[in-house]
Amino acid sequence: MSALAVILLMWLVTYLPRWLGLNLGHLQLPAFWQAFLRFVPVSVFPALLVPDVLGSPEWPQRLMGCVVAVALLLRTRQLALGILGGFAAYWLARVLSG
Structure with a gap:
C-alpha cells in the first residue's frame, strides 16, 4: 500500500467520526454510554x-x-x-x- 493511500485512509478514519459527531450533535446517547464515556x-x-x-x-x-x-x-x-x-x-x- 502506498504512503498516500495510508495517509488518506488515516484521514478518513479520524475525520469522518469527528464530522459525524459535529453534524449529528443533536442526537443524545443513552445514559449508560454517557456514564461510560466519562x-x-x-x-x-x-x-x-x-x-x-x-x-x-x-x-x-x-x-x-x-x-x-x-x-x-x-x-x-x-x-x-x-x-x-x-x-x-x-x-x-x-x-x-x-
Missing part, C-alpha cells in the same frame, strides 16, 4: 503515561515529577501549576541524582 479520559491518560514513566532508565526522577504534579493538581486544581511543578521536580531530581 471514564475514558481518566483511564486513557494513565495508560499512556505509566509505560513512559516506569519504562525509562530514569524512572525514579520521572516518578518524582509525576507525584509532585499530581499533588499540586489535587491541592490547587490549577493545571498549569501542576505541570510546571512536575517539570521542576523532575529536573531537580535529575540534577540531584547526577
Whole structure:
C-alpha cells in the first residue's frame, strides 16, 4: 500500500467520526454510554503515561515529577501549576541524582 493511500485512509478514519459527531450533535446517547464515556479520559491518560514513566532508565526522577504534579493538581486544581511543578521536580531530581 502506498504512503498516500495510508495517509488518506488515516484521514478518513479520524475525520469522518469527528464530522459525524459535529453534524449529528443533536442526537443524545443513552445514559449508560454517557456514564461510560466519562471514564475514558481518566483511564486513557494513565495508560499512556505509566509505560513512559516506569519504562525509562530514569524512572525514579520521572516518578518524582509525576507525584509532585499530581499533588499540586489535587491541592490547587490549577493545571498549569501542576505541570510546571512536575517539570521542576523532575529536573531537580535529575540534577540531584547526577
